[in-house]
Amino acid sequence: MEAMVTGTAGQWVLLAYRIPRQPSTLRISIWRKLDRLGVARLGDGLVALPADARTREQIDWIAEEIGELGGSSTVWLAAAGSAAQEKAIAAEMRAARAAEYRAVLEQVEAAERARPGERSRVLKRLQAELRRIGRRDYFPPAEREAAQRAVKALAEASPSEVVR
Structure with missing residues (x-):
């Protein structure tokens, strides 16, 4: 595992x-x-x-x-009864978190096209969502890092709007 x-x-x-x-x-x-x-x-x-x-x-x-x-x-x-069973459980959990991180990435893309005030609200919500996902992410997928980078880039693109 x-x-x-x-x-x-x-x-x-x-x-x-x-x-x-x-x-x-x-x-x-x-x-x-x-x-x-x-x-x-x-x-x-x-x-x-x-x-x-x-x-x-x-x-x-x-x-x-x-x-x-x-x-x-x-x-x-x-x-687990076997390493294969344990890997299957971990893969299921990883896939569920990957889907959540992909949803964050899609929301970042939409936020990049939003008005500044709306972008600020979305940024705050996405930062909170990353924290929530992170608390239940026991087997981090590749999408985790991509989502974190995307949210950070969104925040840096609008430094006066950063809400932490």
């Missing part, structure tokens, strides 16, 4: 969970929280993240919340 940005190589924190079907807003809320963490969805009600103190704590909090909502959950620390 390629070196991870965080965590112990080969260790994963897994969350197996069941959430009541109704009300659906509770289920959707948990799904969104898991998406913000950048989990790999291994199956229905089973997600994984590279194991480190931060991801373990975040998964523990979500597991506790699931219990408070009337659901059930179990947190596991595990290793």
Whole structure:
């Protein structure tokens, strides 16, 4: 497996969970929280993240919340059964982040054609989006560096508009 940005190589924190079907807003809320963490969805009600103190704590909090909502959950620390399986999970996570970085690149291109005031608002939003993506980017794709360079170039092209 390629070196991870965080965590112990080969260790994963897994969350197996069941959430009541109704009300659906509770289920959707948990799904969104898991998406913000950048989990790999291994199956229905089973997600994984590279194991480190931060991801373990975040998964523990979500597991506790699931219990408070009337659901059930179990947190596991595990290793993939094979290097190929682990590489497949990492590739899935990398591809998801790559798509997010490509979206940032597209937004930078659009911002370059925008009016100065609009460009400033877009720049601020893109800088925040890069930070959000970075928090869930455990296996950085090539698009990460390209998106960071593009946002930096956009900021430098309009130094009086830089919002940090």
